[in-house]
Amino acid sequence: MGTRAIKQKVLGLLKQDDLADIETELALLQEKELINALFSGICHSDEQIRWHAVSVMGSAVAVLAEQDMEEARIILRRMLWSLNDESGGIGWGAPESMAEIMCRHQGLADEYVHMLISYMRPDGEEECQDGNFLEHEMLQQGLMWAVGRLAQCRREHLLARGAEHDLPPYLESPDATVCGLAARAIGLLGRPEGLERLQELAKNDRRTVRLYDQGNFSTVSVAKLAELALLELQEVG
Template structure:
């Protein structure tokens, strides 16, 4: 009953409009209780609830890591398992939640950022090539949102793990959201090699929704490409 009550209370909070207020209220829950209550919300169809849940999940897991690092690792492994074909699930909201956690906790970022990057890479013949490429278009959106989030908060770590080679191909994605998020990422990472493609994309009128700083707003691929070019110069 306690767990069910927590989920109900958390869902009510996630319907709020001020992320800072929601995060503050979520701190009233023990970190582990908050994490357990949030799992069902990071995959909600309602975009407002889902994105606020992702933000709250990031802080809750980071809080958990400060008191029980191994418990936080268990949560991260649970995320990874949900993206595994053998799990029987799809992993909605998982790449985004992993990225949010890693933005908020340096230790978990060091341990798990290579796994997030692996979902952009094909598996290779060599034993050291351990790609886990995600083909599902909607999961790719989540993955690229995660890359964009990390490029804003931990760009050096992304670059150190070789992500500079993994992001630019997504600029050619057929999906507008993926293209736009890739543009945002290469801009944050100052990837000059992508400038010619970004210049072309400034004329791309395709629309997308972008969640940033607790706000979900409408933009275009062209606007994000222009923003990326300005970030490089």
């Protein structure tokens, strides 16, 4: 099967509803061919194709890492490069895909989680201040989702690097998705950051956010995400 035919097959399957069935079907393809096709999926305009591609990218690269760790690293470096200004690209879907990959493979999480965190941090004058702050709101949406996803599966990796302290500024974002997903990530990390702002959002912010969570789509208000975060923080407090 040629490259174009593989891409069409992959995108067609990603349109389906059941993520488990999609992953089963796509697992029959050779990992490198599948991953190359998925790069078209993670930046697709169709919500279902895009998010299913993110999930499948995670499982596919994890399988590849077990076969050839260096080839898996190349995929992560390709995503990192897409977020670099010098690449000429924009990097749609890269933070989300990186997080999903790291959820599926601990070795890659150990090596690359610090890079994902760096996208929340500005560059500074000190030698240790090596941030790669993402300014574009659409990329910040993906980054906040990525931090929340990692908080579900690699929470200690994030806390060990102080990622919880990077989240409160995003609660001030004018973008509802950035703001809401930041609130969700704070709750999932379970550290009392930005409490006053979370309380304000829980009372007043009726803007809505489209949320993808491991194969499931929902629409939820920023207020609800902030409320859930506060409940999570109460439980761990």
